Amino acid sequence: MAAPPLTLGRLVWTVARDVNRTVGGGLASMELLRRAYERAGWLTPAEHALLVAVSRLTPGTNILAYCTALGWLRYRGLGALLALLASSVPATVVVATLSAALVRVDEYPLVQTLLAVAMLVGSALILSTAWSLLRPFLLTSRRVWALALMAIGLALAVAGVTPVRVLLIAAVLGALTPVPVPGPARPETPP
Amino acid sequence: MSLLTLYLLLLKATVTSFSGLGSLPQIRQDLVVTAHVLTDEQLSHAVLIGRSTPGPMGAYVVSAGFLASGWAGAAVGWLALVTPALAVIPLLVAVRRWHHQPRVRSAVDALVVAGGALLLPAGYQLALDALRQLAKVVG
Numbered sequence: 001m002a003a004p005p006l007t008l009g010r011l012v013w014t015v016a017r018d019v020n021r022t023v024g025g026g027l028a029s030m031e032l033l034r035r036a037y038e039r040a041g042w043l044t045p046a047e048h049a050l051l052v053a054v055s056r057l058t059p060g061t062n063i064l065a066y067c068t069a070l071g072w073l074r075y076r077g078l079g080a081l082l083a084l085l086a087s088s089v090p091a092t093v094v095v096a097t098l099s100a101a102l103v104r105v106d107e108y109p110l111v112q113t114l115l116a117v118a119m120l121v122g123s124a125l126i127l128s129t130a131w132s133l134l135r136p137f138l139l140t141s142r143r144v145w146a147l148a149l150m151a152i153g154l155a156l157a158v159a160g161v162t163p164v165r166v167l168l169i170a171a172v173l174g175a176l177t178p179v180p181v182p183g184p185a186r187p188e189t190p191p
Numbered sequence: 192m193s194l195l196t197l198y199l200l201l202l203k204a205t206v207t208s209f210s211g212l213g214s215l216p217q218i219r220q221d222l223v224v225t226a227h228v229l230t231d232e233q234l235s236h237a238v239l240i241g242r243s244t245p246g247p248m249g250a251y252v253v254s255a256g257f258l259a260s261g262w263a264g265a266a267v268g269w270l271a272l273v274t275p276a277l278a279v280i281p282l283l284v285a286v287r288r289w290h291h292q293p294r295v296r297s298a299v300d301a302l303v304v305a306g307g308a309l310l311l312p313a314g315y316q317l318a319l320d321a322l323r324q325l326a327k328v329v330g
Contacts, residue, residue, distance in 0.1 A: 088250070130314060
């Protein structure tokens with residue numbers, strides 16, 4: 001059975017659900033969104049890769065930029081605004097309430113255990129995201145090019161270069177080494 | 192400190208960082224060291240709340256805003272948190288407009304590959320932190 005279309009309501013609900021249930025950063029949330037959206041046919045792997053790339057180049061919190069871009073991709077300004085609200089308001093309410101109550105939920109052993117398990121799940125999701133981004137390149141003729149870029153990126157990161165600088169250096173290297181053969185599937189041309 | 196000043200200081204921190212906790216040094220400098228509207232202990236408290244609740248890790252900025260100026264400060268913190276995300280729209284439009292150019296496509300592909308590579312140490316570090324925390328609780 002075909003998945004239902006991505007309505008504005010579904011966009012808001014899925015973003016609010018998947019962004020506000022992970023601990024350990026937005027990268028795990030991106031993976032949850034990718035899985036849900038690709039399974040429903042609402043997002044192609046190439047579109048997801050593009051969203052990850054531009055959101056990591058955007059100042060501020062990556063997952064908020066990812067959701068804003070996702071909303072823009074499907075519903076332009078209204079989608080971007082609602083996706084941004086859906087991704088940020090629930091967590092904001094929780095954080096502000098805990099701040100007001102001066103509560104530290106991580107003081108309790110049970111909460112610490114649950115947080116650690118949630119972080120482990122988050123790390124698995126992050127590694128899964130990495131594989132989903134790298135796989136289209138590692139399984140094609142661009143394998144050597146991709147491995148070289150990965151090695152350079154990791155070496156720069158280990159040397160203490162900030163992620164955004166690593167990405168900018170990678171972009172420059174990529175622009176200097178264009179390949180005429182088609183790579184992985186591309187996002188469709190915008191309407 | 193006025194709410195506008197608080198917003199601008201928090202925005203300065205969020206707009207010049209590229210990850211959730213990347214804004215922390217700037218916020219500490221402006222709100223703890225220079226303006227004295229927060230203490231180091233309060234800022235640590237804000238970070239702990241942000242880290243131990245589901246959602247974007249950058250949401251600790253909301254807590255910092257709250258501890259500096261109450262509920263209005265929390266609203267200002269939220270505004271400073273979400274404002275930079277809007278910059279993704281012109282970036283996305285520009286990338287999609289020029290995506291048919293081989294050099295731009297290759298640059299975007301390189302971004303994707305490097306971004307994927309950078310996730311490996313991030314995932315490894317998070318797993319390590321989780322295992323350390325588990326060992327601490329169990330031990």
